[in-house]
Amino acid sequence: MQRWTRSRTTPNAPPIRDLSYEPGAGVNDATISGLGSSLLPALGNPDQANPLFVDHVLLAVGLHVAQTYGGMRPMSRPARGGLAPWQERRAKELLRANIMHGVALKEVARECGISVGYFSHAFRRTLGVAPHQWLIEQRVVLSKEKLRDDGLSLSDVATECGFSDQSHLTRIFRRTVGVSPGAWRRTLKR
Structure with missing residues (x-):
């Protein structure tokens, strides 16, 4: 196994420490094949090839190799x-x-x-989303869990999930889910 070491040149990505490959072992890589095929017309007529296109395809090949065979992953910020x-x-x-x-x-x-x-x-x-909207979404998620319990009335579910009353639960649930809590509960039974 040979290793190739390179310095960091891609922003927002960790450096590639090792590029692992087995000399003489072929790999059928559909992405490289497709990118290579897109370059064939440009290579056949180099005087008519758009250098920007060629650069972008080669950049795509390099990134694919770095991610697939070098373990490069973008760093989230x-x-x-x-x-x-x-x-x-x-x-x-x-x-x-x-x-x-x-x-x-x-x-x-x-x-x-x-x-x-x-x-x-x-x-x-x-x-x-705004904090209030996120909280409402979480209340709907919790209400779905509570609706699985047939022992709880819709009024109880509303209270336990922070809605002011059953009609408030129904109004928000219908707007978010598309059906009333009662209808949603009935579909669970089927």
């Missing part, structure tokens, strides 16, 4: 202006722990070490 991973975990933890009665954003922001205004913006940037 938090969205600019979003919550740090620990802040996201803590915020979700607090919101879930207070799903029945809610929690003031001021408390969640304080636990994350940021202002309320920045927290709201960063939460939306990170999760794609």
Whole structure:
């Protein structure tokens, strides 16, 4: 087995330490075959080939080799202006722990070490929805779990999931899921 070492040149990706391959052992790689086929017309008429196209195909070949045979994986970075991973975990933890009665954003922001205004913006940037909307979605998820228990009335489910009453549960559930909680429960029985 031979190893090829190269320095980091791709942004947002860790360096490729080793490129492992067995000399003389062939690999039928459909991606490289397809990319190579797309280059054939350009190689047949080099004077008419678009250099930008050739560069992009060769870049694609290099990235494919690095990812498939070199173990390169893009490094994830938090969205600019979003919550740090620990802040996201803590915020979700607090919101879930207070799903029945809610929690003031001021408390969640304080636990994350940021202002309320920045927290709201960063939460939306990170999760794609406002904190209140995320909490409602979590209440619907919890209500689906509770609806599996035939011993609980719809009113009980609403109370245990933080909805003000059964009609509030029904209105939000129908808007989110597309059917009423009662209809959703009946489909579980079938």
